[in-house]
Amino acid sequence: MNKNIIDKLYYGFWCSTTILIGIMAGFMISHFLVLGRFFNWFIESGNVDLLRQTFSVFRGTGNYSFFHSLYLSPLLLSLISGIIWTVLSFILKRDRIIAIIAGLATVWVGAIFVAFEFGKVENAVMMGIADETTMQLFASLNLPIHTSFAIIYTVSFLLLLIVVLKKINNLMKR
Numbered sequence: 001m002n003k004n005i006i007d008k009l010y011y012g013f014w015c016s017t018t019i020l021i022g023i024m025a026g027f028m029i030s031h032f033l034v035l036g037r038f039f040n041w042f043i044e045s046g047n048v049d050l051l052r053q054t055f056s057v058f059r060g061t062g063n064y065s066f067f068h069s070l071y072l073s074p075l076l077l078s079l080i081s082g083i084i085w086t087v088l089s090f091i092l093k094r095d096r097i098i099a100i101i102a103g104l105a106t107v108w109v110g111a112i113f114v115a116f117e118f119g120k121v122e123n124a125v126m127m128g129i130a131d132e133t134t135m136q137l138f139a140s141l142n143l144p145i146h147t148s149f150a151i152i153y154t155v156s157f158l159l160l161l162i163v164v165l166k167k168i169n170n171l172m173k174r
Contacts (some may be wrong), residue, residue, distance in 0.1 A: 056128030102156035
């Protein structure tokens, strides 16, 4: 394949990865600052029944399904774009360390999510079927996990910006 085409693909996928990782950073910052604390408040304040009576019902509506899918689309797209950009980084032997860290940010976040089996815990709580132990596990993991996700995505976003700053620096030296 022509090196010029690969170079264009590299910067195209760098751009999409950077935008999507930036969006995910915003989602996670919002979650750990507000939404995650709101969900924890239900448990910590003894309002678990209110959470069960409201959010689990809301989750059953068509609106939730559509908007939840829309919310998850940047996650899936960042995973795909990041993997492709990382592969292109290795093909071109460019920015490989940044690619492993930032291009694969969604992979690292997913690995943490799966390692702690947080998806099962979160789903049980949000469906209103969690027992007391699961509720407490959710309350203890929710903010630390989402804070770590916010840090991973924010650092990754900043690392991705370094790629273009290096390119600009090289162009200015010419």
